[in-house]
Amino acid sequence: MTALREAATVIVLRPAAPSFEVLLLRRRRGASFMAQACVFPGGGLEAGEDARTAAARELAEEAAVHLDAAALVPWSHWITPSIEPKRFSAQFFVAALPPDATPHHDGVETVDLVWLAPGDAPARSGELRLPPPQLRTCWELAQHATLAAVIAAARVRAVVPILPRLLPAAAVTLLLPWDPDYDAATGDALAMTPRPHWATGPSRFVLTGDGWRADQPSGA
Numbered sequence: 001m002t003a004l005r006e007a008a009t010v011i012v013l014r015p016a017a018p019s020f021e022v023l024l025l026r027r028r029r030g031a032s033f034m035a036q037a038c039v040f041p042g043g044g045l046e047a048g049e050d051a052r053t054a055a056a057r058e059l060a061e062e063a064a065v066h067l068d069a070a071a072l073v074p075w076s077h078w079i080t081p082s083i084e085p086k087r088f089s090a091q092f093f094v095a096a097l098p099p100d101a102t103p104h105h106d107g108v109e110t111v112d113l114v115w116l117a118p119g120d121a122p123a124r125s126g127e128l129r130l131p132p133p134q135l136r137t138c139w140e141l142a143q144h145a146t147l148a149a150v151i152a153a154a155r156v157r158a159v160v161p162i163l164p165r166l167l168p169a170a171a172v173t174l175l176l177p178w179d180p181d182y183d184a185a186t187g188d189a190l191a192m193t194p195r196p197h198w199a200t201g202p203s204r205f206v207l208t209g210d211g212w213r214a215d216q217p218s219g220a
Helices: 051-063 118-128 132-141 147-156
Strands: 004-016 019-027 042-044 073-079 087-096 110-116 165-167 173-175 204-208 211-215
Touching: 004 051, 004 132, 004 147, 019 051, 019 118, 019 132, 019 147, 042 051, 042 087, 051 087, 051 110, 073 132, 073 147, 087 132, 087 147, 110 118, 118 132, 118 211, 132 204, 132 211
Parallel strands: 004 087
Antiparallel strands: 004 019, 004 042, 019 110, 073 087, 165 173, 173 204, 204 211
């Protein structure tokens, strides 16, 4: 079984009409993990770091945004499926962009910067090469009308690990733990018991020629 590396990432938000936008960085073509994908700033923990400290450091290194680690609010916890050769146990934090900050990509690990309205994520999934955690997170963010509402929701949100599994099917399909077919899928499993209130909406991601697509099982 592939070992898990601890990691942390920051979902950076800024106000934008009619609500808010989220920051994405495009990884370089030759990256060993999620090459060319647009992702939230983040990376692996270094020796002696906790997740918050690592998330703040990675945000500064990759996007030139400096935040006090204490300002980061936990949002989610994603574990790379066991079918992948490189795996992470990644803590996701949410934070507002400081008013005086001007993010930019580092030109080394990341080669472009994008501000995305969360509700536009499905239509731009292929263009931005959005992985399932980013697509799912954008869906969750889009359920809130304002940046302040997102931060408020994060402060009371139950964070439990999300470990997708692979559904044997014609198309590559990843299932989240609350999908009704999760138990029939393959790979390491981690059930959600009790199921958190936010575990609703799309529960599977299908890889198409145009990138990942969020979906729901028939009858759901």
